[in-house]
Amino acid sequence: xxxxxxxxxxxxxxxxxxxxxxxxxxxxxxxxxxxxxxxxxxxxxxxxxxxxxxxxxxxxxxxxxxxxxxxxxxxxxxxxxxxxxxxxxxxxxxxxxxxxxxxxxxxxxxxxxxxxxxxxxxxxxxxxxxxxxxxxxxxxxxxxxxxxxxxxxxxxxxxxxxxxxxxxxxxxxxxxxxxxxxxxxxxxxxxxxxxxxxxxxxxxxxxxxxxxxxxxxxxxxxxxxxxxxxxxxxxxxxxxxxxxxxxxxxxxxxxxxxxxxxxxxxxxxxxxxxxxxxxxxxxxxxxxxxxxxxxxxxxxxxxxxxxxxxxxxxxxxxxxxxxxxxxxxxxxxxxx
Amino acid sequence: xxxxxxxxxxxxxxxxxxxxxxxxxxxxxxxxxxxxxxxxxxxxxxxxxxxxxxxxxxxxxxxxxxxxxxxxxxxxxxxxxxxxxxxxxxxxxxxxxxxxxxxxxxxxxxxxxxxxxxxxxxxxxxxxxxxxxxxxxxxxxxxxxxxxxxxxxxxxxxxxxxxxxxxxxxxxxxxxxxxxxxxxxxxxxxxxxxxxxxxxxxxxxxxxxxxxxxxxxxxxxxxxxxxxxxxxxxxxxxxxxxxxxxxxxxxxxxxxxxxxxxxxxxxxxxxxxxxxxxxxxxxxxxxxxxxxxxxxxxxxxxxxxxxxxxxxxxxxxxxxxxxxxxxxx
Ligand SMILES: Nc1ncnc2c1ncn2[C@@H]1O[C@H](COP(=O)(O)OP(=O)(O)OP(=O)(O)O)[C@@H](O)[C@H]1O
Ligand SMILES: [Mg+2]
Numbered sequence: 001x002x003x004x005x006x007x008x009x010x011x012x013x014x015x016x017x018x019x020x021x022x023x024x025x026x027x028x029x030x031x032x033x034x035x036x037x038x039x040x041x042x043x044x045x046x047x048x049x050x051x052x053x054x055x056x057x058x059x060x061x062x063x064x065x066x067x068x069x070x071x072x073x074x075x076x077x078x079x080x081x082x083x084x085x086x087x088x089x090x091x092x093x094x095x096x097x098x099x100x101x102x103x104x105x106x107x108x109x110x111x112x113x114x115x116x117x118x119x120x121x122x123x124x125x126x127x128x129x130x131x132x133x134x135x136x137x138x139x140x141x142x143x144x145x146x147x148x149x150x151x152x153x154x155x156x157x158x159x160x161x162x163x164x165x166x167x168x169x170x171x172x173x174x175x176x177x178x179x180x181x182x183x184x185x186x187x188x189x190x191x192x193x194x195x196x197x198x199x200x201x202x203x204x205x206x207x208x209x210x211x212x213x214x215x216x217x218x219x220x221x222x223x224x225x226x227x228x229x230x231x232x233x234x235x236x237x238x239x240x241x242x243x244x245x246x247x248x249x250x251x252x253x254x255x256x257x258x259x260x261x262x263x264x265x266x267x268x269x270x271x272x273x274x275x276x277x278x279x280x281x282x283x284x285x286x287x288x289x290x291x292x293x294x295x296x297x298x299x300x301x302x303x304x305x306x307x308x309x310x311x312x313x314x315x316x317x318x319x320x321x322x323x324x325x326x327x328x329x330x331x332x333x334x335x336x
Numbered sequence: 337x338x339x340x341x342x343x344x345x346x347x348x349x350x351x352x353x354x355x356x357x358x359x360x361x362x363x364x365x366x367x368x369x370x371x372x373x374x375x376x377x378x379x380x381x382x383x384x385x386x387x388x389x390x391x392x393x394x395x396x397x398x399x400x401x402x403x404x405x406x407x408x409x410x411x412x413x414x415x416x417x418x419x420x421x422x423x424x425x426x427x428x429x430x431x432x433x434x435x436x437x438x439x440x441x442x443x444x445x446x447x448x449x450x451x452x453x454x455x456x457x458x459x460x461x462x463x464x465x466x467x468x469x470x471x472x473x474x475x476x477x478x479x480x481x482x483x484x485x486x487x488x489x490x491x492x493x494x495x496x497x498x499x500x501x502x503x504x505x506x507x508x509x510x511x512x513x514x515x516x517x518x519x520x521x522x523x524x525x526x527x528x529x530x531x532x533x534x535x536x537x538x539x540x541x542x543x544x545x546x547x548x549x550x551x552x553x554x555x556x557x558x559x560x561x562x563x564x565x566x567x568x569x570x571x572x573x574x575x576x577x578x579x580x581x582x583x584x585x586x587x588x589x590x591x592x593x594x595x596x597x598x599x600x601x602x603x604x605x606x607x608x609x610x611x612x613x614x615x616x617x618x619x620x621x622x623x624x625x626x627x628x629x630x631x632x633x634x635x636x637x638x639x640x641x642x643x644x645x646x647x648x649x650x651x652x653x654x655x656x657x658x659x660x661x662x663x664x665x
Binding site: 008046067089157232233235237238239240241242244246251254328329330331 | 428442490
């Protein structure tokens, strides 16, 4: 198991390096000159030249890249070209917000999607099955931004049940950071009011993200359960007197969930990119909002950092998926 | 006989398929006296597994019982509500041993978890809290090495023979009165097959059970069964005590099947032709197209069942005729 982890981590390094090369070249080939932007509109050519030298923009690309890789390896993502603050600090501030949002969405999607898909499979071709199929196709087809705005209109503007934007009530304030997840930190601090406020704030963006994910998970769960129901062991389990509900919800589901884990892992990646739009709509102070801002201002250090962080997230999720596979399937565990 | 534990009479099962409706079982009779091992023999596709499914009440959803009775301990299982079958029959009164030990167990659960599941729902209430103990005892009885640890392991960690032993122990776990085995040794090599057969015979005696044993191998029947019933294309064609049937088979199908057995046959030609599709079965006696002594009448009416002697039934009016030379290998 440990050996597996080490091997996978080592394997992830060349992939991440490749990613860095790609993005670095892409960002530097984008024809916006960061020095010009930095210097401001009124700057003289000399001033621009100065800045170029100061930040190393005048060096050959490969040198800039080598320096960058060296810094990253030592945990330094460089300073923002703009604020001159360490990019690492920004990432540390915004990443937990995004991860919290994605975790909550995935949790929602999984907790609802898997039972829904299973019920649908159990009532194969019945009324419930048809309803679920229509709803899940709808869930995938609806555009996130439209859905988000509808939610805001209904629950924030019309009913005034939930806040329109932000991560926590302004007058309540953020809990002391331990995990960076407000929902967890507020409980750790014993601040019920902070917890409730975080929950109310995360509800709408999380639902927005969860709906398409839920649709995907429900569809995979449905197909997975239908497939597994055809396996010989289901016949056997019925013939030796397992109750039907135990067969479906325990013995079949465990097998189907194994396949769904890969899907959930892939979804995590998809959610990271959908989060960009959703964060913008709900003014969620996450990595997505940060990335948008960085791109708009040509803050190439920040863009590289965000790309790298997302790459690391993908790599970690991939490893996690394999680990969870191992936990659920003893035959896989043997190979880890 | 009145002391039959299980008596299936005139059972008919049909299934809706893409090609129409198929009579998979057309007329099956079967009797299992208490304490006896009864074999059911027939070629692949004759409906042996379907018969078992009908008894256990686990026919596929598109199948249904058209006619007949399945009387077990005085109750007609064919008419029992599904929940009663699930609660009182499967896993409880009737233990089941499947054909393929490689596919029957759930790959992602521990063997113990799976065996305890049946006990959880069907073991007598006074065993509460001692299910594990009982399983360990049973695993010892079926000669699984290191029973305590075996329960913690996963199916793929066992060989085929060991898995079949586990499944046999599982079938015995709730003290069933009847054991039903569907070709339980087909997937095993010859040596393992012998061991499992010996084990089954001893267990039936030791636990005072009755057993329905499905196979297509007369050799296995001769070794294990007290009585045997031959089934062809969903029709019972002959039933007799094993010795009697092997020495004096009456029905042409039974005679040909016996003649084809590798221990007897000089050349392994088999019976010419093949089992008809249940979607388009021959009229009358379903065997008549392959029968060397068939006459026109055989195609018009289903043969009535005659008794050649006590406990020896045959569904062929022409059973006294010899088979022509060359018809048997
Ligand atoms: N679900 C089904 N749908 C359609 N036909 C079926 C179905 N199940 C079984 N049959 C048909 O019923 C007939 C009997 O099948 P069954 O499995 O009972 O045979 P068997 O005697 O057990 O054969 P084997 O020795 O190969 O296990 C076969 O012709 C088979 O094709
Ligand atoms: Mg079969």
